[in-house]
Amino acid sequence: MTFLSLPRRAMLAATAATALVLTITGLQAQTPPDVLIVGQIAEPQALDPAAVTAVNDFRILMNVYDGLVRYKDGTLEVEPALATDWSIADDGTEYTFTLREGVTFHDGSAFDAAAVKFNFDRMLDEAHPFHDTGPFPLAFFFSAIDTVDVLDPQTVRFTLNSPYAPFLSNLAYPTGLIVSPAAVTQHGADFGRNPSGTGPFKFVEWRSNEAVVVDANPKYWDGAPDLQAVVFRPITDANTRTAEMLAGGIDLMVEVPPVALGEFQGDAYAVHEQAGPHVWFLILNAKEGPFADKRVRQAANYAINKEAIVNDVLEGTAAVAAGPTPPAFAWAYNDALEPYPYDPDRARALIAEAGVEGAELTFYVTEGGSGMLDPVAMGTAMQADLEAVGFDVKIETYEWNTFLGNVNPGLEGKADMAEMAWMTNDPDTLPFLALRTEAWPDKGGFNSGYYSNPKVDELLEAARVATDQAERARLYQEMQVIVQEDAPWVFVANWKQNAVTSDRVGGFSLQPSFFLLLDDVTKN
């Protein structure tokens, strides 16, 4: 049987080769001290804050750039950043900012009023020489801006075409981060791969699909960071990201899948949680079918066991939502609001009252998408709850972009209800775009369920032009009470963003804005 000797030799050679690889590399090395390795959920699109839309990209950008203002640690209220002070004209259409002195961009050029003007003109003025470095999909955040004027090198004035209260918090959003005009001029359309800002970390290199590396900026105006460097690694597969965290390949992992949280109990890891400006809801078709009746919409809110969904389906990674505004907007949230309790009997009674027992419902469900959490499992749980009170629910499942293509133009003639989730930076955004009569799909908004209440419209219009925060808060709180009662949506959950750090990482906390801020983080 000599013919077996060749493969046997081959086997031996293969075994030897494997053993060799193992001896050469030994056990996998630990990550170096003072260098934080972050497991991101995807490759960034670009590092140009005006050009990107994804939270994944914002996590890097917030560490490389500053805006004129920023959110105060742990809140969604604005505080000074590159602007030290500002004043708002009485009619709410002029904002004048005093800029911080002595700040330079990472490329050495100076930060001044001309740089601020360059940034907003680039985004908004189609005739600007660098407008072609876009497109700038979120430029409409600043569509209220009429002109930006340089009053002197440290003073800049924004003139708005009408009063627009969310303006300041939009400036704190990543779209408002200030880029270096010199770097844009130098790199043109490739600026997104050669970024330069004023932030705590400066860009070093971007190795496609491997890592984005940033180094500490020792001259940072708000104090140099403790870390020497941060490496952002795109690891799209959640299981692989979890495995990297367990194997010590990354020090910080964002968006931990609920089922994997159990792996990180114990002293070797710290699990962080923070509720954010997110709301997960069902849009109900208030124009036709059973949900045209307010009682039936309320019945759906009573019928769905939200506690069970957040605890069992989402493993505690979300809290039950009470109304349209997430509690993370602490200043605008109405604390008196209680979520609809789980009460199937009450639901059955309301359905009987409306005379729609056994109605057939078409329910649009998505396979996944931005902020949608676990939409298929959640949709199935809700289907069971609604069938328990006598509805006949038919689920139609779509891939995310197809789903948006179906839902955004409105549910009329197609479906009775659809899943949806929003993450916003100002309490104005979601209700203004999705609950007003003027925001019906045919008018270019996202009110896909055709909810309409003149009182709500009036409150939202008033809150948008009020410049006094206390006054805005009062208007939003009143709006929440009415909307909860009218139940245009089933209010389901507010997502708690999570992250895991290894025991070598200190000083880390998640922000309600869902941004990742690393300037105070340490690692041994």
Next chain:
Amino acid sequence: MTGYILKRLISAIPVLLGISVIVFLIMAMIPGDPATAILGSYATPENVEKLNRDLGLDQGIVSRYFIWLGNMLQGDFGRSFALNRPVLDEVTDRFGATLILAGTSFVLCSVFGIAAGVISAARQYGFADKAITFVVLLGISIPSFFLGMMMILIFAVKLRWFPVSGMWPIYGARNFWVLLDHLAMPALALAVVATGVVARLARSAMLEVLRQDFVRTARAKGVPERRVIWRHALRAAMVAIIPVLGIQAGFVLSGAVYIEMVFQWPGVGRMLVDAILKRDILLVQGGVVFIAACYVLFNILVDVAQALLDPRIKT
């Protein structure tokens, strides 16, 4: 031979044109456009319309196809919306990584598959044959992404012998040995199914050949059995095995998509999945055309190799 190769190359042109039309039509027809994908929640009709204009998607479908084809023939594959860089840079970057992974898997599945098939055939119904058939069946039945995840769990998380994912270490030198370290698990996981297929076909091809007269003659003349099997019979069986290898090359290339997702290998398969989800039209189109061209070229090479082994094929 030159004429044959030339003929094959010319016949590839309509194939590639057809592929370009198909992938273009698919991307034009699937629901959801790039502007909606980019804008997400903020995709109001007016925002979508403006962004489509900025992206050059407001023109007719026919003129868009010819602009794309014309640019591509001049070597310009366009710019990826989602990655903000030239499509060709991205595709060639990523294709290199896929070639390393798929190439290694291809060599592994060819060598181990043929060896296992030959041993099985030589010891038909013997212990080795039964053992190999069992292992091969197991290999074919395990989905490669599942195998990949299990390998990560055991060899990377528990034993810490290999890194979990990626192609290069984040820090430190880049050399052949660290590449091998990162390559070992994905290449093996990808090779397993293809090895099984090759082994089964190699076994039946060998059994066929071993029954032929020239094998009996060789044995009768006293040629050592080892020489009969590995020289005379295997060479004759290769004519049937090589086309299977050609198909397996396509299989490891497409199977690389799952493995690249699991092991975060920066290859072209993962790139295409991301690009499709983001409706990154030009990247999908350019990537598919590029891969198809490589695949067509590889099949021409296989045919030429076959023609060299068996002159009867060249007609």
